Amino acid sequence: MPYSTADIRNVCLVGPSHAGKTLLTEALLHAGGKIPEKGSIEKGTTVSDFTAREKEIGHSQYNSVCHLDHEGIHVNLIDTPGYRDFFGRALSVMPAAETAAIVINATEGVEHMARRMMNAAHDQRMCRMIIVNKIDAEGVDLEKTFNHIQEAFGKECLPMNLPSADGSKVVDCFFQLEGDDTAFSSVGEAHTQIVDQVVEVDEALMEIYLEQGEELAPEQLHDPFEKSLREEHLVPVCFVSAETGVGIRQLLQIFERLMPNPTEANPPIFLKGEGPDAKEVSVSPDPDAHAIAHVFMVNVDPFKGRLALFRIHQGTINAGNQLFVGDARKPFKASQLLKVNGEKHDKKETAVPGDICAVMRFLDARHGAD
DSSP: OOOOGGGEEEEEEEOOTTSOHHHHHHHHHHHTTSSSSOOOTTTTOOSSOOSHHHHHHTSOOSOEEEEEEETTEEEEEEEOOOSGGGHHHHHHHGGGOSEEEEEEETTTOSOHHHHHHHHHHHHTTOEEEEEEEOTTSTTOOHHHHHHHHHHHHOTTEEESEEEBTTSSSEEESSSOSOOSOBSSSOHHHHHHHHHHHHHTTOHHHHHHHHHSOOOOOHHHHHHHHHHHHHTTSOEEEEEOOTTTOTTHHHHHHHHHHTSOOTTTSOOOOEEESSGGGOEEEOOOOOTTSOOEEEEEEEEEETTTEEEEEEEEEESOEETTOEEOOTTOSSOEEOOOEEEEETTEEEEESEEOTTOEEEESSOTTOOTTOO
16 A cells, blocks of 8 residues: 555554553454454464564564554554563664553553553653553453553543443544443543543634534544644543454554654654764655664564664655665665565565665664664
8 A cells, every 4th residue: 555654653562561562463453454363472373473482482572563554544563572671672662653552451550561661652752642451351440440540640641432331342432422331431521521631732722612612523633632642731541452352443543543643743853973062953754855764673584684674754765775874984775675564574665754664684784873
């Protein structure tokens, strides 16, 4: 599917181990049609955990990049390990995304690693959302879990959907004003809370909303919604079950219609030089400007050598382009551009600002270079 910068959503899945990030990745890839069926952690067939060691121990040790196309958008997913020993690995890939999605196990509530990742996303000026997984676990108290989230991270954490009263689905609270009975709160109450929160960042829209008493359409709320995310005035909360697929398609819809594309998020800060002499450089997602990309991960592929994964922040990169790494005087040739899905790679001719791609046999790659 051809896509532009405005069609891209870069989402980094972070959070504690056993929150279900890898299975959530599988569910999203399956719902987007990228894989015919979900893989199994027990069988070692997931896209993300493809190394022999990960298959053996049954949990992620390394970051993994995947992608899917859905309803006109291109989603780049980064699945990260959740054990505290691998916190640095997860931290290192977050600058490649606009959105940090903190995944929480509904049965455990807010764990220490979730707090660390929320703080890390704040430090990196990322837009944040919370995904509550395993909502159909036996004996789970979802109202208690949600209250725990607000106690830990603030009242700006508001539900975009709510579990139905019987637990068989989730009920949208943003795009509709009323709906089925929910496990706690109500669609109307949640919708009002979201709208009230969003209009606070747009005085003109607030005037229409308060003085004229008009109900606002989702299209009117889009720009202030993005501003609320950038300013940390809103942290959307979504409920899913990666195991059964409940809420997965609704989550993709939220990615599509509400989460920021690379032109809507806080721009990354680039510095030229080192130490006290470093100066900030202006970078914009202009496809016609000279290319600037950030190498955020290097994998060793048995057939392709060192595989460098990079996020493009400015300009367009084509297969065969000559690129410089940092202040190197000698360029290297990006003979092939690759889109990565776990351990599998597909060739790509052109990559636009905001996209995540890879080049092979990248002997001189240095993380953070352009």
